[in-house]
Amino acid sequence: MKLESYVRPAGLEEALAVLAAPGPKALVFAGGTDLVPMMRKMRMNGTLLNGDSPRVILDLSKLDELCGIRKAGGMLEIGAATTMGVIAADPSVKKLVPVLAAAAASVGSPLVRNRATLGGNLVTASPSADTAPALLAAGAVVRLAGAEGGPRELPLSEFFVAYRKTALQPGEIVTHVLVPLAGRPVAGRFEKVGLRNADAISVVCAACEIELEGSTCRAARIGLGAVAAVPVRALAVEAALLGREITADVAAECARLVHEHISPIDDVRASAQYRGWVAEAVVARMITDTAREAGA
Amino acid sequence: MLTSCTNAIILTVNGDEHMLVVEPNELLINVLRNELGLTGSKYGCGTGQCGACTVLIDGEPALACVTLAVACDGKEIVTIEGIARPDGGLHPIQEEFLGENAVQCGFCTPGMILMAGDLLKRNPHPTEPEIRHHIKGNICRCTGYNGIVRAIQHAAARMAEPAAADGPDLVKEAR
Amino acid sequence: MQDIEIKVNGRPMRTTVAVDETLVDVLRQRLGVVEVKNGCGQGDCGACTVLLDGEAVNSCLTLAVQADGRQVTTTRGLGTAEDPHPLQTAFIEHGAVQCGFCSSGMILSAASLLQQNAAPTRDEIREGISGNLCRCTGYTKIVDAIDEAAKAGSSEERSAR
Numbered sequence: 023m024k025l026e027s028y029v030r031p032a033g034l035e036e037a038l039a040v041l042a043a044p045g046p047k048a049l050v051f052a053g054g055t056d057l058v059p060m061m062r063k064m065r066m067n068g069t070l071l072n073g074d075s076p077r078v079i080l081d082l083s084k085l086d087e088l089c090g091i092r093k094a095g096g097m098l099e100i101g102a103a104t105t106m107g108v109i110a111a112d113p114s115v116k117k118l119v120p121v122l123a124a125a126a127a128s129v130g131s132p133l134v135r136n137r138a139t140l141g142g143n144l145v146t147a148s149p150s151a152d153t154a155p156a157l158l159a160a161g162a163v164v165r166l167a168g169a170e171g172g173p174r175e176l177p178l179s180e181f182f183v184a185y186r187k188t189a190l191q192p193g194e195i196v197t198h199v200l201v202p203l204a205g206r207p208v209a210g211r212f213e214k215v216g217l218r219n220a221d222a223i224s225v226v227c228a229a230c231e232i233e234l235e236g237s238t239c240r241a242a243r244i245g246l247g248a249v250a251a252v253p254v255r256a257l258a259v260e261a262a263l264l265g266r267e268i269t270a271d272v273a274a275e276c277a278r279l280v281h282e283h284i285s286p287i288d289d290v291r292a293s294a295q296y297r298g299w300v301a302e303a304v305v306a307r308m309i310t311d312t313a314r315e316a317g318a
Numbered sequence: 319m320l321t322s323c324t325n326a327i328i329l330t331v332n333g334d335e336h337m338l339v340v341e342p343n344e345l346l347i348n349v350l351r352n353e354l355g356l357t358g359s360k361y362g363c364g365t366g367q368c369g370a371c372t373v374l375i376d377g378e379p380a381l382a383c384v385t386l387a388v389a390c391d392g393k394e395i396v397t398i399e400g401i402a403r404p405d406g407g408l409h410p411i412q413e414e415f416l417g418e419n420a421v422q423c424g425f426c427t428p429g430m431i432l433m434a435g436d437l438l439k440r441n442p443h444p445t446e447p448e449i450r451h452h453i454k455g456n457i458c459r460c461t462g463y464n465g466i467v468r469a470i471q472h473a474a475a476r477m478a479e480p481a482a483a484d485g486p487d488l489v490k491e492a493r
Numbered sequence: 494m495q496d497i498e499i500k501v502n503g504r505p506m507r508t509t510v511a512v513d514e515t516l517v518d519v520l521r522q523r524l525g526v527v528e529v530k531n532g533c534g535q536g537d538c539g540a541c542t543v544l545l546d547g548e549a550v551n552s553c554l555t556l557a558v559q560a561d562g563r564q565v566t567t568t569r570g571l572g573t574a575e576d577p578h579p580l581q582t583a584f585i586e587h588g589a590v591q592c593g594f595c596s597s598g599m600i601l602s603a604a605s606l607l608q609q610n611a612a613p614t615r616d617e618i619r620e621g622i623s624g625n626l627c628r629c630t631g632y633t634k635i636v637d638a639i640d641e642a643a644k645a646g647s648s649e650e651r652s653a654r
Contacts, residue, residue, distance in 0.1 A: 024511075024513070025511075025512050025513040026512065027495075027512060028495060028512040028556070028558040051556075053554075054554050054555060054556060054559070055536055055551075055554045058515060058536075058553070058554045058555070058556065059534070059535040059536070059554070061513045062352075062355075062513075062515075062534070063355065064513070065352070065353075065355070065513060066353075066354065066355035067355075079512055079513070079556070079558075081556075081558075081559065083559070130536065130624065131536075131539065131623050131624020131625075132549060132602065132605070132606075132620070132621060132623065132624050133536070133539055133542055133549055133550055133551045133602065133624040133625075134536055134551065134554070134624060136548050136549060136550050137550050137551070137554060137555065219623060220623030220624055221536070221537050221623075221624060348522070351534075352518070357534070361531050362594070363594075364521075364527065368592075422628070423626070423628050425532075425628075457592070459591070459592050459594075459628035459629045460628045
């Protein structure tokens with residue numbers, strides 16, 4: 023099976039119609055930074071990683087409806103085909119969701135960021151997708167659309183269902199990522215540990231947002247990547263922080279609970295043991311730094 | 319534009335026979351990489367100056383970037399993917415490259431290792447100048463070559479031991 | 494197969510491509526634009542950098558069909574041997590080119606950086622070329638060259654005002 027045709031739809035409706043059409047399956051394509059190397063392998067064995075054999079490339083990268091960033095309904099609404107470069111440089115993302123700006127700026131290199139999209143980073147559902155922990159920490163929601171019925175929204179934490187599997191139904195795509203604006207800006211941190219600065223696949227990536235009342239933690243959200251089959255929230259750490267006055271000792275104590283949520287693996291980049299150590303250390307440091315920023 | 323004239327050829331690559339239809343001006347390196355997915359051989363300069371595309375054709379080292387695929391019809395090709403032991407373990411030369419940190423970015427490594435294998439087949443006890451002479455068509459921009467030379471010396475010593483029947487000979491592999 | 498037309502350094506070029514062919518392969522193999530290098534083929538090394546409608550991208554991660562009707566600029570489009578771009582001159586003067594495999598992409602990433610930030614710091618220069626690997630120079634001379642070209646460019650701008 024080979025990819026035989028290339029479609030650049032004029033609008034979202036046409037895109038969804040192509041996906042819903044009977045017959046050869048379409049490959050949803052945007053930045054291509056993950057898909058093009060996979061397509062090269064597909065040339066040899068006829069299938070993609072997930073076993074699909076699509077015949078049509080459906081290029082969403084230039085769809086106006088999916089590109090750009092705006093405020094709407096108390097949310098910061100980011101089109102799924104917005105590139106990492108645009109997100110990293112966007113003034114409202116930098117001001118209101120700095121964890122996301124930092125995560126987007128850590129993806130690939132300037133060259134990759136000019137093409138890689140936010141939707142693509144989430145839809146590939148790689149455990150090490152750098153924007154995922156940032157968006158988990160920011161309490162983000164994804165908006166999905168298909169040809170049938172209206173769009174639906176899902177908390178990002180429910181979007182990743184298993185290793186490289188998402189809650190997308192056949193014929194559905196991610197159209198937007200929404201970040202609630204209430205209470206923003208919130209103090210936050212994003213950290214990525216990789217083997218080099220640019221073009222690194224994360225050994226561990228993590229983000230947190232903390233809201234303080236006086237010096238007491240009123241809310242905390244922590245997201246982690248590359249330490250489990252999917253990007254995860256460190257809920258036990260978050261719960262342990264609530265109502266506490268955050269010091270370096272408290273942060274270190276709570277960060278130990280991170281192991282309840284992670285199941286790292288050995289691979290070419292790092293051992294499982296190292297990933298565990300790094301995850302705990304990074305979470306402790308992020309909590310301390312974020313609380314200091316929130317208190318200041 | 320290219321002409322639409324195409325040719326059917328048979329290549330035996332690392333022991334597997336492939337029937338392929340290629341354009342007359344298609345290079346062996348592109349067929350190996352793009353059609354067969356054997357991306358171990360690298361496309362470097364494209365003009366036969368860097369050695370990154372080195373493969374063995376009927377046991378002889380050749381530059382796949384200046385070799386037409388049609389000219390290889392019926393021939394046996396060995397790439398870096400084909401020199402591991404039958405059980406999947408590394409070839410002694412590969413092991414020694416790792417041991418001596420003779421690999422950095424890795425772009426020259428497949429070609430370098432195939433040339434080293436060719437040298438040791440012809441000359442099991444090479445001197446250092448002989449090693450340097452034999453790999454002089456293979457450019458490395460990372461290591462400064464010292465680690466590579468040491469790795470080949472160690473591999474020579476290991477493969478010369480009588481017990482080294484475990485080290486598959488690159489040419490034997492090609493048969 | 495699909496017919497496409499790409500404007501390469503201002504010159505329209507037509508060819509027919511498979512829909513899954515990458516831009517770097519089409520530039521090099523079908524259009525003879527060999528100053529664009531094919532390094533890793535997966536977006537890690539930057540040797541294949543081109544400007545697509547002015548934006549620096551990895552042409553090994555771009556489909557040729559996506560470039561249909563768009564402008565591709567390579568290092569030859571920036572300047573020629575007779576009339577080099579200030580970045581090209583600076584690379585030569587600083588010895589920022591050794592084997593040359595990265596130079597084409599490096600210069601295009603630098604040009605893209607200077608377009609967005611005419612007076613970058615040395616750290617910003619390093620960040621700007623962080624997607625372009627060089628295994629020869631150790632980068633110092635490359636950063637020197639970009640630094641000098643930036644300074645020369647911004648002083649030109651000043652005197653033009």
